[in-house]
Amino acid sequence: MSGHTGLRTYGKLVCDILERKGTATFDEILEEIHSKLTSSQITDKEKATRRIYDVLNVFQAMDIISRNGRNINWLGSSQEEQQLKMEKEHLEEYIKEKTNKLQQIHDQSKSYKLLILEKRNVVKDQQQDVINLPFIVVRTSKNTKIECNTSLDNFQYLFKFDEPFDILDNTEVLQRMHFEKCKNVDIKMAGDVG
Numbered sequence: 001m002s003g004h005t006g007l008r009t010y011g012k013l014v015c016d017i018l019e020r021k022g023t024a025t026f027d028e029i030l031e032e033i034h035s036k037l038t039s040s041q042i043t044d045k046e047k048a049t050r051r052i053y054d055v056l057n058v059f060q061a062m063d064i065i066s067r068n069g070r071n072i073n074w075l076g077s078s079q080e081e082q083q084l085k086m087e088k089e090h091l092e093e094y095i096k097e098k099t100n101k102l103q104q105i106h107d108q109s110k111s112y113k114l115l116i117l118e119k120r121n122v123v124k125d126q127q128q129d130v131i132n133l134p135f136i137v138v139r140t141s142k143n144t145k146i147e148c149n150t151s152l153d154n155f156q157y158l159f160k161f162d163e164p165f166d167i168l169d170n171t172e173v174l175q176r177m178h179f180e181k182c183k184n185v186d187i188k189m190a191g192d193v194g
Contacts, residue, residue, distance in 0.1 A: 010051045011058070018065060018074035025070045026052070137172075140165035 013033050017024060024032075030052060034045075056072065059065040066073045140146070144163040150156065 007051060007054060010048075011055045014052060014055045014059070015064075018072065021074070023071050023073050026056070026072065029072070137168040138165050139168060 010033065013036060014029055017029055017032050021028075030045075030049060033048065033052065037048075056065065056067075060067065064075055066075055138146075138159070138161075140161060141163055144161055144165065147160040149158040
C-alpha cells in the first residue's frame with residue numbers, strides 16, 4: 001500500500017472486502033482495513049471510521065450495497081459499470097474482427113505479391129501493367145449448361161449460362177487456394193514488389 005489513504009483507497013478496500021465476503025459488518029470491514037494499512041497510513045481510527053462510512057454511503061447511493069441492520073450486503077456493480085463492461089466486450093469483439101480482417105488483407109497482399117513475382121516475366125514480355133490471374137472461377141449448379149467462345153487472339157472469352165452463376169473475384173480465389181501458404185517463394189523478396 002502506498003502512503004495515500006484517501007476515499008479512493010478506502011473505497012477499493014471496502015469494495016474488495018464486500019465482493020469477496022458478500023456480507024460483512026462495519027466492524028469486520030474496519031478491522032480488515034486496519035490489518036491491511038501500515039501504521040503510518042492510519043493517522044487515527046476515528047478518521048478511518050469516517051472515511052469508511054463515507055464510502056459505504058456512496059456505495060449505498062449507487063445501489064452497490066444494501067444495509068440490513070448491522071450487516072452490509074454486496075449487491076454488485078452498478079448499472080453504469082455493467083454497461084461499461086458490455087461496451088468493453090463489444091470493443092474487444094470489434095478489435096478481434098478488425099484484427100482478422102487485417103490478417104486477411106495481409107494474406108491477400110502476400111498472395112498478390114507472390115503472383116506478381118511468378119508472372120513478372122510474362123508481363124514484361126507482353127509490355128502491359130496489368131497482371132491477370134491465369135484463370136477464372138465460376139460457381140453454378142452442376143446441371144448448368146455452359147457455352148464458351150474465345151476471340152481469335154485468345155484474350156477475350158464469352159460465356160453463356162442457362163442457369164444463374166457467380167464469378168469469384170481474385171481475392172476469394174486466392175484465399176480459397178491458400179495461395180499465400182502453398183508457395184516456397186521468399187516472402188521478403190515479395191515484400192520488395194511495388
